[in-house]
Amino acid sequence: MIKHFCAYRGCNNLVDAGSRYCASHSEYGTKKEQERQRRYDHSVRLTRDAEYHGFYLLSEWDRMKLFIRGKYRGLCLWSYYQEQSIAELEEVHHIEPLRIAWEKRLTIGNLIPLTHEFHMMVEAEYKKGNMPAMQRELWRLLDRWEREFGGRGG
Structure with a gap:
């Protein structure tokens, strides 16, 4: 299996390809993804795509x-x-x-x-x-x- 370094700055742990963070930093990755989704919701789903987003609700x-x-x-x-x-x-x-x-x-x-x-x-x-x-x-x-x-x- 191909491995790469954890995406957390300064971490030298190896993770499998397809994963971004090691077990020690997976919670950080989850929080970062939630924040990215929140920003996307605000800037795209709830403004530019409000009509389309509303349909899915x-x-x-x-x-x-x-x-x-x-x-x-x-x-x-x-x-x-x-x-x-x-x-x-x-x-x-x-x-x-x-x-x-x-x-x-x-x-x-x-x-x-x-x-x-x-x-x-x-x-x-x-x-x-x-x-x-x-x-x-x-x-x-x-x-x-x-x-x-x-x-x-x-």
Whole structure:
């Protein structure tokens, strides 16, 4: 396993790749991340993206997430089809983002269940300019699920 130094200034402990802080400084890392999220909430979610952020707080969205969980049996479709593994969904992704297709915010064919890891990977591809190709792949996964499970109580 690849290792690197703990991100805490002056710490010489080694941590596994993918981790930032050693056990001694993990609490520091957690507090730093909470502060980063608080600043992001203030500067982006609650100001620039207030309309979009507000949508995610509505009971309509909660009901839709529950419906998606049931429809896809709690699975992350990326894990299931692309990784051939079983992973529980953690997030529901809008294939066409709210900012682009507000009218599709509750459209089942625009929503796909993903783990947090794969949701972040999809978002990174969108930011790199690969949104159309990634969207085609996500819709392909939804279509495959419908062909395989759609008519059997899925």
